[in-house]
Amino acid sequence: MPLRILHSIRSVNPHGGGPVEGVKQFARVNTAAGHVIEVVSLDAPTDSWVTEFPLPCHAMGPVKGSYGYSAKFVPWLKANRQNYDVVIVDGLWQYNGFAVWRALHGTATPYFVFSHGMLDPWFKRTYPLKHFKKWLYWPWGEYRVLRDAKAVLFTCEEERRLARQSFWLYRVNERVVNFGTGAPKGDPVAQKQLFQEAFPGTRDQHCLLFLGRVHVKKGTDLLFEAFAQLVKRNPSAMADWRIVVAGPNDHAYGSEMKTLADRLGIADRITWTGMLTGDLKWGAFYQAAAFVLPSHQENFGIAVAEALACGVPVLISDKVNIWREIDQDGAGYVANDDLASTVQTLQRWMETSAADRAMMAERARKCFQTRFDVEQTARSLIAVLQEK
Numbered sequence: 001m002p003l004r005i006l007h008s009i010r011s012v013n014p015h016g017g018g019p020v021e022g023v024k025q026f027a028r029v030n031t032a033a034g035h036v037i038e039v040v041s042l043d044a045p046t047d048s049w050v051t052e053f054p055l056p057c058h059a060m061g062p063v064k065g066s067y068g069y070s071a072k073f074v075p076w077l078k079a080n081r082q083n084y085d086v087v088i089v090d091g092l093w094q095y096n097g098f099a100v101w102r103a104l105h106g107t108a109t110p111y112f113v114f115s116h117g118m119l120d121p122w123f124k125r126t127y128p129l130k131h132f133k134k135w136l137y138w139p140w141g142e143y144r145v146l147r148d149a150k151a152v153l154f155t156c157e158e159e160r161r162l163a164r165q166s167f168w169l170y171r172v173n174e175r176v177v178n179f180g181t182g183a184p185k186g187d188p189v190a191q192k193q194l195f196q197e198a199f200p201g202t203r204d205q206h207c208l209l210f211l212g213r214v215h216v217k218k219g220t221d222l223l224f225e226a227f228a229q230l231v232k233r234n235p236s237a238m239a240d241w242r243i244v245v246a247g248p249n250d251h252a253y254g255s256e257m258k259t260l261a262d263r264l265g266i267a268d269r270i271t272w273t274g275m276l277t278g279d280l281k282w283g284a285f286y287q288a289a290a291f292v293l294p295s296h297q298e299n300f301g302i303a304v305a306e307a308l309a310c311g312v313p314v315l316i317s318d319k320v321n322i323w324r325e326i327d328q329d330g331a332g333y334v335a336n337d338d339l340a341s342t343v344q345t346l347q348r349w350m351e352t353s354a355a356d357r358a359m360m361a362e363r364a365r366k367c368f369q370t371r372f373d374v375e376q377t378a379r380s381l382i383a384v385l386q387e388k
Contacts, residue, residue, distance in 0.1 A: 003082045005085065006087045008099070009089075019116045021181065022116075025180070026378045029378035033382075041059075043057070060076065067095050074103045088107070088111070088113075092119070092142055111150065112385065113146055113164060114153045117299020119167075152172040155322075158324065160176055161319070178382050180378070183373060184285070196283070202244060207288045208227070210247070211303045214248065215253060224243070224260055224344040226342040246276045285310040286312075291303070292316075293316045295337065297318075309372075311362065315339075322372075354383075
């Protein structure tokens with residue numbers, strides 16, 4: 001029986017990355033199967049990304065601050081909950097989740113929570129002050145949101161296991177739901193050419209692609225420092241290698257990384273594209289020799305799945321929660337999230353023969369098709385939502 005599903009998310013701004021993209025990808029498949037999917041967010045109704053969003057979006061903003069309190073949210077959901085069979089909260093630590101608990105707790109409308117990696121203990125270790133503030137909020141806020149959800153959804157076993165380590169007061173109904181993304185559409189040759197025309201410095205280069213938010217947790221500094229070490233060791237062998245950084249970088253940490261590139265002497269070997277979408281994004285993947293993500297924490301990594309879909313081997317850290325699947329399928333190389341390991345991984349890739357790279361590219365495509373293609377994974381979400 002078709003479901004009427006409401007997603008509750010902080011924002012539908014595409015700069016939000018994986019959670020927003022996941023909502024769109026699941027909706028594309030499940031609406032085609034007859035399900036009705038809408039979104040409620042804390043955006044302002046006039047925000048451009050709201051008007052451009054491909055699904056009906058009920059914007060409860062504008063709001064201020066990262067938490068995003070909206071006085072309109074709970075009354076709206078109480079008045080409209082009968083229009084939906086189920087509500088899905090995407091993400092933690094913002095008012096859109098607590099508001100769902102306030103509106104639906106004790107009613108006949110069930111809700112589920114996608115934690116999207118936000119219970120990973122990396123945040124506890126890296127930001128102890130922020131974790132302390134979260135702990136003060138946890139017992140009366142997020143703990144109750146998770147405790148009373150019909151289920152808390154994790155995108156892989158690694159995420160589920162790690163989530164138990166952040167807060168000792170933890171009681172949830174855990175479920176693992178396959179997560180994925182859509183296969184690329186369009187002409188790969190034309191998309192690659194489009195990217196080369198937009199960024200001519202990448203033409204005839206072996207490009208290492210970093211695609212995603214330029215954020216401290218992503219290990220961009222490790223990539224730059226490892227690359228600089230290899231250039232210094234063997235400049236002739238590295239003459240036609242280049243890093244492509246595709247993602248939002250117009251912020252303090254982005255400026256910090258550009259300064260680091262200057263200091264390391266590799267600024268002229270890096271192409272900064274900003275955020276890419278559509279054919280340009282797929283062109284960046286097809287131009288890439290490998291996708292690199294030495295992240296310190298990564299719940300799923302939609303960009304990793306997108307690289308696999310394009311037949312691009314991935315060089316990732318073992319803090320990317322789907323690393324076991326990548327390693328088992330031979331779709332890339334996995335190492336620790338430190339400088340020595342990142343250097344070793346890049347060196348290993350550059351020493352890999354052309355024949356072995358081609359074999360790994362085929363394994364990457366197969367890995368995507370069997371594990372991460374949203375055409376299959378979207379149905380696993382519906383199966384969980386329909387459980388009695």
